[in-house]
Amino acid sequence: DAKTTQPNSMESNEEEPVHLPCNHSTISGTDYIHWYRQLPSQGPEYVIHGLTSNVNNRMASLAIAEDRKSSTLILHRATLRDAAVYYCILSEFSGGYNKLIFGAGTRLAVHP
Amino acid sequence: NAGVMQNPRHLVRRRGQEARLRCSPMKGHSHVYWYRQLPEEGLKFMVYLQKENIIDESGMPKERFSAEFPKEGPSILRIQQVVRGDSAAYFCASSPWTSGRAYNEQFFGPGTRLTVL
Numbered sequence: 001d002a003k004t005t006q007p008n009s010m011e012s013n014e015e016e017p018v019h020l021p022c023n024h025s026t027i028s029g030t031d032y033i034h035w036y037r038q039l040p041s042q043g044p045e046y047v048i049h050g051l052t053s054n055v056n057n058r059m060a061s062l063a064i065a066e067d068r069k070s071s072t073l074i075l076h077r078a079t080l081r082d083a084a085v086y087y088c089i090l091s092e093f094s095g096g097y098n099k100l101i102f103g104a105g106t107r108l109a110v111h112p
Numbered sequence: 113n114a115g116v117m118q119n120p121r122h123l124v125r126r127r128g129q130e131a132r133l134r135c136s137p138m139k140g141h142s143h144v145y146w147y148r149q150l151p152e153e154g155l156k157f158m159v160y161l162q163k164e165n166i167i168d169e170s171g172m173p174k175e176r177f178s179a180e181f182p183k184e185g186p187s188i189l190r191i192q193q194v195v196r197g198d199s200a201a202y203f204c205a206s207s208p209w210t211s212g213r214a215y216n217e218q219f220f221g222p223g224t225r226l227t228v229l
Contacts (some may be wrong), residue, residue, distance in 0.1 A: 045202045045220065046217045046219070096216065097167075103154055105154060109202065
């Protein structure tokens with residue numbers, strides 16, 4: 001599985017937008033880009049995924065570079081509940097599942 | 113619709129004992145995954161199972177660890193003769209049958225925190 005590079009930590013103020021970057025220069029044509037987050041003392045939670053086009057859902061937006069070598073998770077208005085570790089993961093859909101290989105992620109702190 | 117359930121939430125074992133971790137997937141889900149998270153680290157994939165079949169166990173330690181997902185009942189992750197290095201949070205995730213789908217989101221449980229004394 002291709003590797004991703006994320007900043008170790010980021011900070012934001014409540015109600016401001018947050019842009020979480022992810023570099024994946026060795027991405028293959030069949031790799032999906034997934035974002036999961038893990039709140040303190042909880043299991044990971046799916047946020048969003050994409051393949052080539054930008055994606056929006058109720059939680060966030062995913063902006064994918066045209067060459068797919070990087071992507072950005074966008075939280076439009078951060079809340080205190082968004083403080084978590086955010087994982088950017090690449091994997092292909094093969095054999096009926098996506099094998100998720102988690103890295104260290106980005107620890108997001110949200111200040112009131 | 114209940115989420116993924118794991119029990120126990122906390123488990124304490126002495127070195128040499130056995131640990132059994134249980135995972136009940138979401139209703140209608142036939143795929144189960146186990147992950148391990150050591151303190152201050154990211155999650156590590158261990159094994160992927162479908163009902164009565166182990167599909168991918170590439171992340172499972174070669175000894176002492178085993179997993180099953182029987183036709184009836186929860187998935188079980190079993191650790192024999194536990195050592196201190198097994199202390200970690202163990203997360204289970206589930207996903208639905210994928211026929212006709214091009215993507216399969218995983219839904220995670222709250223985890224079992226194993227402490228080996």
